[in-house]
Amino acid sequence: MSSRARRSAPRRVLSYALLVVFAAIFVGPFLLQIANSFKTDGDATANGLSLIPHPPTVAAWQEVLGLGNAAAVADFPRWMLNSLIVSLFITAGRVFLDSLAGYALARLDFRGRRLVFGLVVATLAVPGVVLLIPQFLIIKQLGIFNSYPGMILPMLIDATGIYIMRQFFLQVPLALEEAARIDGAGTFTTYWRIVLPIVRPGLITLAILSFQGAWNQYAFFLVATVSPQYFTLTTGLANVVNGGLSAGNEFPLKLAAAMLTTVPVAIMFFVFQRYLRANRFDAAVKG
Amino acid sequence: MAARPMPEPRVVPAPGTTNHGRRLRLRRSRRRGSSTAGQNLHGWLFVTPALAILLLFLVVPIVLALYVSFTNWSGVTSPFAGTVQRVGFSNYAALLTEPGLDQQLFGTSLRDNLYFVLFTVPLQTALALWLAVIVNNRFLKGRGLFRLAFYFPSVTSSIAITTVFIFLFQSSGAVNQILGLVGVKGPNWLYDSRGIFTVILANLGIHTPPAWSNHLFLGISLWQWLAGPSFGMCVLIILLTWTTSGTFMLLFLAALQGISAEVEEASEIDGASPWQRFRRVTLPMLRPALVLVVTLGFIGTWQLFDQVTLVGPYNQSTYTPAYLSYYVSFQDNAFGQGAAIAFLLFTLIVILTVVQRRFVKEDLTR
CATH class of the missing domain: 1.10.3720.10 (MetI-like)
Incomplete structure (x- = not known):
């Protein structure tokens, strides 16, 4: 029993790592979605993979929530x-x-x-x-x-x-x-x-x-x-x-x-x- | 039984049922005949609203649409107006037997949907099974969290998630940036309509189709049939695998929880390796769930529609018969033709469903 436990320790680490990678694949798109919704148009197009908006802006959210300019093409x-x-x-x-x-x-x-x-x-x-x-x-x-x-x-x-x-x-x-x-x-x-x-x-x-x-x-x-x-x-x-x-x-x-x-x-x-x-x-x- | 049994209903003593004297008194005066007549009336009262809506918005429309598929209705007037002509089987003939643009579009949509099915069903089934087995591990910390992460994509709106994927798969988007990190130059996913098999063959130096592959079937050549999914379709394959495997994981999880821990432990004590245990013990017991997932997968993947309305404008090689039916009807105003496509798709899916019923029933009654 103890020898088996020892043998399975690295395997457990490996399967945890694999699981975390998969969890990242499943959650990643949502994180990128949130991050990019706070970016400027140019920043989102050029640095889509970055999780940090540079510069951060709430312009998109203002428009979506109807708080921005009244040119509401999208209500x-x-x-x-x-x-x-x-x-x-x-x-x-x-x-x-x-x-x-x-x-x-x-x-x-x-x-x-x-x-x-x-x-x-x-x-x-x-x-x-x-x-x-x-x-x-x-x-x-x-x-x-x-x-x-x-x-x-x-x-x-x-x-x-x-x-x-x-x-x-x-x-x-x-x-x-x-x-x-x-x-x-x-x-x-x-x-x-x-x-x-x-x-x-x-x-x-x-x-x-x-x-x-x-x-x-x-x-x-x-x-x-x-x-x-x-x-x-x-x-x-x-x-x-x-x-x-x-x-x-x-x-x-x-x-x-x-x-x-x-x-x-x-x-x-x-x-x-x-x-x-x-x-x-x-x-x-x-x- | 593949799934965990339903939670035992909580029995709440209803008001009045504890009144023993009253219950006894009434039991003596019970009359069966009147209760049956009452059930007849109430039964119909209870099902009538549901039945009326099902008939009005499901059965009648299907009959109407079947009629329309034999006309040249353009969607403007009533389908029964004098200007609408009955055209016999010509809408069906244009799709199945007469060479032409209609047949070519239909054949292409069938091919593209077929590749979508052939790639998505095995991928989503394997991924769902793998996730379920891992999340089911009793010694895993944070199981609930992982299960949540894997299931979450399947509760989101198809349109919202397709919007995100269109962003991720831009030519200089996140996916190609990741590929760039490992030295791969990613394709222009959404716009690239080349089949991946064609691209692979081209890289091997085979550019021109051999003579035998010029034979036409449903308006497109065998060479075109063998092109494989386009890069645009690959985005949809990845997207649908990602969104559906969480749902199917739940189904496998329910089945796994039905396998008693004793069986697993017994095989463990017998010295079986984890792989042997999975292959010889777990997998056979999961067979009913596996059959269900594969057949649900086959039926679901032939109905790809929502995602195509967003990716389709980038790339015609993602058109499915379901989308083509919509497009031909609502964009080209050829509702007769569109209805005919819908009925051919309907026939295909009904055949798949009947086959599924047979398989699933066989497995569940064993």
């Missing part, structure tokens, strides 16, 4: 507000409607349940990118193209969420609901008052995934909107990166805006990370 505060509004509506809708449907599919014995569940599973397999033209088509036909309802309604349900919630409800002991029903509670009361509080970890998981998904959503908003007033941080940033500014590289500004897009989800992720460990894959693996 990031407005886009951030749009992101927030749309994400909150989508999250609330998904948490409520997905869990409602998930509960029915797990527990309520209604005619056609297998058919509905089959449809949910089938839509799981539909790849998102091939839906861009179809969804553009339908929101245009419904007259909600380039509007908040058009951005929110189609995203209000996701089949994955229904599936995850169904898995959570299946874990709840049946005796509990029977007891509630015997006590005279109606189906909705049983669901709302008794079962829902038990699957709180599932609801939190769903809320995190929904918010993250809505906040980071890009492709759908790209086809659902056209006016800058409806841009979210993702579509707005992409527009700026694709030359919406048309004045040089402006890398500090773009990097600061990218940081602004990253930070809210990052904060949420750090706060709730214990809920995200393995849960999100259980449904997929068990499927």
Whole structure:
């Protein structure tokens, strides 16, 4: 045992070193992003690898946060507000409607349940990118193209969420609901008052995934909107990166805006990370 | 079972359930028939909102788009307007059988996406597995921190992170500065559309394609098919490997935690070396997770889109079928053609999904 410990000591140092190198590769781009967002345009272009801005400036951040000159080609505060509004509506809708449907599919014995569940599973397999033209088509036909309802309604349900919630409800002991029903509670009361509080970890998981998904959503908003007033941080940033500014590289500004897009989800992720460990894959693996 | 079981739900005594007298009284008067009828009604009430949205924004649009793929709709009027002509299979024919620019663009996008898949899936799977095995080591200090560092890129917005990578991969950017430190002159990543195999062959002195490789398939020659990913596509391969391996690491971690410590210890006592232990004990037990990661990888990598909208303007050799479908529709106003591309991609991904279902099911029910 002791000889093995001795032999493994250098190996342990080596694997730590390798691990630190990999951690640097994973964290490095974010550090460079932060550093370069405080640089001047010329400094960022010439010394992209340097972690120390020379000279340091907050000009890019002032512009991104709407504190700089009013020539707002890129209205990031407005886009951030749009992101927030749309994400909150989508999250609330998904948490409520997905869990409602998930509960029915797990527990309520209604005619056609297998058919509905089959449809949910089938839509799981539909790849998102091939839906861009179809969804553009339908929101245009419904007259909600380039509007908040058009951005929110189609995203209000996701089949994955229904599936995850169904898995959570299946874990709840049946005796509990029977007891509630015997006590005279109606189906909705049983669901709302008794079962829902038990699957709180599932609801939190769903809320995190929904918010993250809505906040980071890009492709759908790209086809659902056209006016800058409806841009979210993702579509707005992409527009700026694709030359919406048309004045040089402006890398500090773009990097600061990218940081602004990253930070809210990052904060949420750090706060709730214990809920995200393995849960999100259980449904997929068990499927 | 590959994943750690879900946390045992916390059982909270609901108000009223502790009232024994009342419960007994009600149990006697319980009627099954009425409860089933109630469940029928409530079941439908509960699923109707979800079902309505899924039908309206998923099923109906797909049918509509399938119709559009047989028309020359330009996206301006309603697709049912009198000016829109039904063109039969000509949108599909232009992609698959008729030589021309459309077919050439489609074939090129298929090739470029194929190379993206062939490089990204093995890289992300291997990296994710390696990270998971290391982070799972009980004796590692700061495991949580490392896990966080590796997982973080996968929670960020695809657009934000692509913006950062475009900055890093500028011709005089951070990546080429690092390469310069070790004496390598990096390529002009984002703009360079030469395939890396072509570049390697050119360095070996092979510049002209042999006669056999001039045969055309889907609008491009075999020589072009064998060009490999462009430098621009390499940026996307690196980017996606970097952002997805953290997610897949979590999947492997969940599976690793399902392997009991006793099995590991037993093999350790048997004198197996770490590599033998990994190869003979850990890897076979990870097989279901491995199959899942590889197939999820195959399905996900065929859907590359967001990143291409930012890198594509630099370099057409990063166009994927998903992006081409968008570009042809929204930039060229040829929605019929774009929808046809989307349906061909859809077919491809559905085939992959069906194959995946079969594999995964086989593995998980063993």
